[in-house]
Amino acid sequence: MKLKYLTLISLIFIQLIGCKGLPEYLFLPQSFKLDLTPFLFRVYSPAELATLSNSDFNLNDSGLITSTKFSRFLSNWSNNRPAGVSGNLVIFQVQTSGSSGRYVFFDGKQTFAYPIANLPEVLADTRDDGVLAVDGIVPKGKKITDLLTNYGIDPAIDYVVFAQDTSSLANLSSATFAYYTLLYWGYPKERLAVLNGSIADLTASNAIFTTPSFTYTNSNRGNGTKTLYRDHTVLQLTIGDLIHAIKNGNTNFEEVDPLPLEGFYIIDGRPNAAYTGTANSTASGSKYANCTTKTNSTFVSNTCLVTYEGRIKSASNLVPTDLYDGTTFQFKSFTQLQTYLNNTGYQSGKQIYVYGEDATKGSLVWFILHQVLGKPTRLYEGGWRQYGALGLRTPASGSSPSAISQPASYWRTDIATLSESNTANADANVPNYQLDVARQFIKSANKIRVEDKSFLRGSSSAAAASGGGGAPSGGGGNACGG
Template sequence: MKLKYLITFSLIFFQIVNCKGLPEYLFLPQSMKFDLTPFLFRVYSPAELATLSNTDFNLNDSGLITSTKFSRFLSNWSNNRPAGVSGNLVVIQVQSSGSSGRYLFFDGKQSFAYPIANLPELLTDTRDDGVLAIDGLAPKGKKISDFFGLYGIDPAIDYVVFAQDTSSLANLSSATFAYYSLLYWGYPKERLAVLNGSIADLTASNALFTTPSYTYANSNRGGSTKTLYRDHTVLQLTIGDLIHSIKNGNSIFDEVDPVPAEGFFIIDGRPNASYTGTAASTASGSKYSNCTTKTNSTFASNTCLVTYEGRIKSATNLIPTDLYDGTTFQFKSFSQLQTYLNNTGYQEGKQIYVYGEDATRGSLVWFILHQVLGKPTRLYEGGWRQFGALGLRTPTSGSSPSAISQPASYWRTDIATLSEVNTSNADANVPNYQLDIGRQYVKNSNKLRTEDKAFLRGSSSAGASSGGGGAPSGGGGNACGG
């Protein structure tokens, strides 16, 4: 560690001596010929990325904010923005099904608002972790950079709020997953927020003032989280990390995180019927439209069912519908949320592994645990759609409706040491996908995080899209020539 800092300071000294007259706005490492990226990146822990809310949500400047704080931001962003924030206010108004027809006032100079009907298309991807391709995961680096460019967001300075347009579970979970995605890609938690309540309901109660017309405006700038030199990828829990912990570190997997020294606690963030294995869980992947005509693929189906129902070994249930009001879709009070967590038997200090049916729905419970109650929490994005898909199924009638065909596969999950309940779904409801033998015995499920770490540490042109022109965000070219 000392050698690392010695080399870094030596290079900085060399830069100061040999490069005079640099513009003050240039970020030093980007003005040098040396690639200091490996030295400058900071890898954050789940605890460092957690946010402990005020017991009075009205006092929050980030994380979960209320209409009280939000309306102050909108009324005079220059004077009312949180300490340490120098950029624009950008509001993403989430519309998953229809529009309220109400739009926020913004000045188009320091505040901007965007009603978005296709947020999942912009901030999710179908991605392959090396075991099984799953849809609805946090997007690739280029996609997140394109998002910043499309909506004029500079992650180095701007403040982003995700707000439901109308009150619905789809809008709320889309907002929490978008928050998760930006945080995962290095966006500072101090400049991210989810509005508690919807634009439509808060307008009706006179907590917000809106207009029935909307005109698109863009700040003509954008940026990349690469310039932040922050690695938040620990937020994603891989299936390899999960199984390795359940086996108390006695797995043969490569590139898995060690079992947390403080211990871990698994929370199933699905409705109780799913937790107890009495409700059907849809499989993952958009390739299939139904289960009557099956085609071999590495993808599961979003209209078919997973191989079996149940829950991950030792998981306790935190029912998502307990966390919010079913009409307004506002989160319940801090004390109520804390009580629900206490009722799971959680022991303070342990790292939480949380999962839902899929990444988007799991993100709602993750948001409460990590960004409201301040607990060190990682999201298993694959969720039950992946875990429940990896069950053994004996071929019937010449078909093989299962991801796992080898009883000794490293990734078979329907065994007593890894899961509980384990109720098989009918063959007719399980898509006909089968992993090749290589995948069933591969030792690494860390492909996504490896790709994302490489993107963050890559050159500024490595697959990124920075959007329009405008002010520099984090530096410029090589001021020393060459």
């Protein structure tokens, strides 16, 4: 890397002494046709991306906002928008089923609102990390670009709010996962928010003004996050990072992050029954009547049970239902949230590794830890759906219904050094997937982050051409002008 910088500086110096009379507007590296995108990116740390909420949520300008601030935004966005925000206000009403029948009133000029029933499809993907593909995690960059373009959002200036349409855990966790996804892809935290409370409840209490009809309109603009030159991908904790940390750095893994100097602390953000291994926390849906007929798949299905239940080694439990009101699905007070975290035994300053059953459910706890309490936190998106799938199972007859068939696999997790309170699930409830031997001994689980970093640092030609009405005249193809 140092050599690259020295080479770049040398080239610029040579041009400075050899190209006298260059027009002031001509960007020197551009005249050499050098793509500086990799050098322009800033890689952020979990601490830099964290947000410490005001103890009075009403005073927050981003992160977790209340109806008080939200209604002020809507009433006069141009005068009441947060400092440093120059663009539009964009609201997504998140509804996973049904509808409140009420829609946030917007002017179609500086404020825009959209009901979105398929947010999990729009802002999630099934992706392969190199070990085991998992559904419901951050999508590829193109999906984010498509979302921002389709809804006319400019990530360089616009402010986005995710709000529950009606009050439910599914809507709340979908909103926090959407927040996590945009933040992961480089959207600045200062212009992202989750509304504390649902549109339906806030309408009923006359806290906000809504209408019974909706007409789609947008600002007719939009852009991806590449041009922000921000790399927030550290928010994603891979299973390789996690196992490497649990083993105190004693693995032969490649492309894993070093152990944080401040130490780490693992939090299991699932209900207590799942944490203790007494509940089948990974079961959902009924697409497969007979789970064992799902053969030859490398995917973890969200319709069956994983190989075993339990928890990740040394994890403490932060019960998600403690964090919000079970009726309004509003988050509890700052003081209460801080107390719940303290009760886990967390020592201030340590980096937190948090996981849930899956990425969406885990994002709710991540949001509280990282964007309300301000703790440096990374989300293990694979969650127990991936971790609990990587157990060894050898049935008396028939093919093994577990992903791991090699006892010495690098990715076997049902061992005392990596998990606790293990309880095997019945063979009939475990999908019949098995990883090939190459996957079981692969040394990296960083495929997703590599892909995403590559996407962010793709060609910057479009970015270079925007905002200036095309390339400057006078320089032509000659590096020295003329």
